[in-house]
Amino acid sequence: MTNPAPGPNVPEITTSPLLEAYFGRRPERLPVWFMRQAGRSLPEYRAAREGVAMLDSCLRPELAAEITLQPVRRHGVDAAIFFSDIVVPLKLAGVDVEIVPGVGPVVAEPVRTRADVDRLVEHRPGDHAAITEAVRLTVAELGPTPLIGFAGAPFTLAAYLVEGRPSRDHLAARTMMHADPEAWRHLMRWTADITGAFLRAQVLAGARAAQLFDSWAGALSLNDYATHAAPFSARALSKVRDLGVPVIHFGTGTSELLVAMRDVGVDVIGVDYRLPLDEASRRLGGTTPLQGNIDPALLAAPWEVLEAHVRAVVQAGRAAPAHVVNLGHGVPPTTDPAVLTRVVELVHSL
Ligand code: CP3
Numbered sequence: 001m002t003n004p005a006p007g008p009n010v011p012e013i014t015t016s017p018l019l020e021a022y023f024g025r026r027p028e029r030l031p032v033w034f035m036r037q038a039g040r041s042l043p044e045y046r047a048a049r050e051g052v053a054m055l056d057s058c059l060r061p062e063l064a065a066e067i068t069l070q071p072v073r074r075h076g077v078d079a080a081i082f083f084s085d086i087v088v089p090l091k092l093a094g095v096d097v098e099i100v101p102g103v104g105p106v107v108a109e110p111v112r113t114r115a116d117v118d119r120l121v122e123h124r125p126g127d128h129a130a131i132t133e134a135v136r137l138t139v140a141e142l143g144p145t146p147l148i149g150f151a152g153a154p155f156t157l158a159a160y161l162v163e164g165r166p167s168r169d170h171l172a173a174r175t176m177m178h179a180d181p182e183a184w185r186h187l188m189r190w191t192a193d194i195t196g197a198f199l200r201a202q203v204l205a206g207a208r209a210a211q212l213f214d215s216w217a218g219a220l221s222l223n224d225y226a227t228h229a230a231p232f233s234a235r236a237l238s239k240v241r242d243l244g245v246p247v248i249h250f251g252t253g254t255s256e257l258l259v260a261m262r263d264v265g266v267d268v269i270g271v272d273y274r275l276p277l278d279e280a281s282r283r284l285g286g287t288t289p290l291q292g293n294i295d296p297a298l299l300a301a302p303w304e305v306l307e308a309h310v311r312a313v314v315q316a317g318r319a320a321p322a323h324v325v326n327l328g329h330g331v332p333p334t335t336d337p338a339v340l341t342r343v344v345e346l347v348h349s350l
Contacts (some may be wrong), residue, residue, distance in 0.1 A: 005238045014144050017245075018078045021322040022209055022246035022268050024213075024289050029326055030314065030323065031078035032347040033148070034340060035250070036330030040082045041051050041337055044070050050258035054067040054099040055091050058084045061349040065137035065342070070240035074144055075341045076348075078324075079148050079209070080138060082202060084131065086152025087160065087211060092126025094159075101168065112172065114183040120161070128201035136207035146209060149202030153214035153251075154191040154236055155229035159270030161187070170219045177228040196239030201245045210240050210247040211270070213262070218253020218272075233264045248291055258283050273297075273328025278319035289322035296327050297337045303342070310343060314350050 017027035024264055039045055048067055049057055057063050065085040087105045090097050113118050139147055155173075160166070177184040199210050212233060214310040215259035217225055249261045249269025262269050262284055271280045271292035280290060294313050298306045310325075317323030326349045331340065 012133070016144060018080065018324060019208060019246065021289055021324045022248070023148045024267075024321050025104065026322055029078075030325060030347050031233035032087055032244075032344055033077040033079040033081065033327035034075075034327050034331050034332070036327075037075070037077060037081060037340070038067050039331065040071055041331050041332035041335040042074065043337075044074075054090070054101070055085065055097075058088050059091075059207040061130055061259055063129075065141065068134075069141055069149070069283065070123045071340075072142065073345045074337060077145075077344055080142055081145055081148045081211075082150060082207060083136075084150070085142070086157060086195070089126070089151070089194045092128065092131075092192055092201070093123040093125060094126065096118070097160075098240055105160045105166070107161055107164045110172075111161045111187060112176070114180060114186075117183045117187045117190075123190075123194075125194055128198065131201050132200065132205040134235065135202050135207055139206035139300070141266050147207045148211055148248075148346060149199055149207030150211040150213060151195040151199040151202075151236065153212050153217065153229070153249075154188045154195060154232040155225075156214050156216045156251075157191045157195055158184075158187055159216045159219075161191070170216055174219065177224065180338070181228075184228060192232040192235040192245060193239075196236035199236065200239045200243070203240050203245050207245070209246050209248065210237075210267070211250060212237060214254070214275070215247065215249040217251040217257060217261070218255075221255070222256055222260060225257050230260055230264050232314070233261075236286065238266060245308070250291070255280075257284075262288055268324070270326065271328065275317040277313065277323065280314075281320040286319070287321060289324070290317060290320040291324040291326050292317075293328035296329055296332050296335075297298070298330065299327075299339055300341075303339075306339070307346060308348045311350070314347065 007221040020027035064083045142342040159170045159173045178286045246267040248268040251273040256273040268289045272296035
């Protein structure tokens with residue numbers, strides 16, 4: 001892997017343990033952050049969100065910046081993750097989408113036919129001013145701690161657009177890619193461009209790394225992933241390629257897809273909790289920095305059990321050229337925040 005040259009907004013790319021690790025080196029301190037660290041496990045988050053709908057909160061720059069900063073202040077993590085959502089660029093483009101509490105993203109008019117796709121792609125990318133402003137405010141407060149920007153991968157977004165709501169096996173999306181491959185390509189190209197523009201706006205405004213979430217890619221066979229999803233993830237990432245920030249690629253249930261996900265052209269692979277990091281590294285040929293993969297379920301286990309697990313994750317991570325400690329999926333809303341702070345202290349002591 002070669003280190004890209006610093007982009008226009010990346011004055012010094014190696015000033016933090018997080019970025020050192022993302023660029024494949026072993027920093028003095030093992031870096032750690034948590035997916036979904038900004039959210040319902042924090043009482044200060046619940047207070048800030050009082051009476052504001054989820055997607056509205058993402059489009060209020062002061063509020064989004066404040067929520068992004070909360071877990072950094074509280075836990076001393078090595079990165080901030082931008083408070084937003086993968087469906088925000090759909091909303092900005094004028095798609096009727098909401099996040100229903102306890103359910104997830106719900107699309108008013110699911111996209112099932114070629115005619116539905118044709119109507120959808122009439123939506124042009126929206127105005128990213130609120131995102132740009134939120135990132136600027138966040139970065140100004142963060143000091144040396146890097147901000148990670150993110151976006152949803154085209155397949156995961158298309159899964160919501162086609163199903164209309166969260167789904168277990170993404171049947172309708174998997175049907176469409178085979179039944180009408182032309183409509184599928186049309187949908188995926190549009191989705192890639194929308195989500196890529198959202199990611200680019202964050203990096204241009206000061207995010208120093210970019211994570212692509214393909215949360216539901218694990219529903220696909222390797223062949224379907226390679227044919228019907230990966231090329232569009234590459235298309236989305238082409239929107240930030242010239243900016244020089246490291247790119248992390250994460251999905252769940254993706255043990256069989258890791259090499260294909262790396263070959264989309266990313267710097268770091270996020271591994272879910274199902275596959276030990278030494279085995280993940282072996283599958284990737286031992287050259288890819290890894291992020292992960294504490295089992296979120298163990299955050300609710302007795303401390304001794306969790307501590308042994310965190311130590312085992314760190315030990316397995318030594319098989320990779322570099323390691324950023326994270327969870328194998330997001331923080332559960334019921335997590336005791338004190339446990340997260342303690343995990344950060346433990347990781348930093350190792
Ligand atoms: O802390 C962070 O990680 C940053 C913010 C963030 C959110 N969503 C905020 C959020 C990030 C990175 C995401 C990404 C996201 N959103 C993904 C990919 C990561 C993953 O978890 O697999 C996906 C699939 C979504 C779609 C989505 N948004 C779901 C499935 C849900 C949960 C619905 C529920 O109520 O259980 C959301 C809502 C959401 N996104 C919340 C937060 C803090 C909860 C909203 C609330 O507080 O009511």
